[in-house]
Amino acid sequence: MYPRPIPDDARIQRALYLGGVALVVILWLLPLLAVMLTSIRSNEELMAGNYWGWPQKFSLIENYKAVFEQTAMLRFFLNSLLITIPSVIGVLI
Incomplete structure (x- = not known):
């Protein structure tokens, strides 16, 4: 049922396994990185198509302030709770 442990003498097999794990972790975290980068960009940067580059201007506080002022985000959090x-x-129980 559980995967067999990789023997200590199988270096190539262990390297391939660790490389695969690293690749999966990077692919798994990529959407989270995209969300974090998008949340600190200004609307002008997003409209210009700068999705993956480093932001020119950090708008973190302004963006989150707008989210909480212009939407019912606190109500959404309460509903989730x-x-x-x-x-x-x-x-x-």
Whole structure:
């Protein structure tokens, strides 16, 4: 059921395994990096098509301030808590 351990004398096999793990981790974290970079960019930079480059101007506070002022984000968080907390308590009981 569980994968067999890689023998110590199989260096190539271990290197391929670790390389594969590193590749999967990078691919897994790439969307998170995209979200973080996008959240600190100004609208002008996003409209110019600068998606993966380093931001020219950091707009982190302005962007998050706009999200909380122009949307019902706090209500969305509350709704998530109202669903998650009883669900977790129900599973634990």
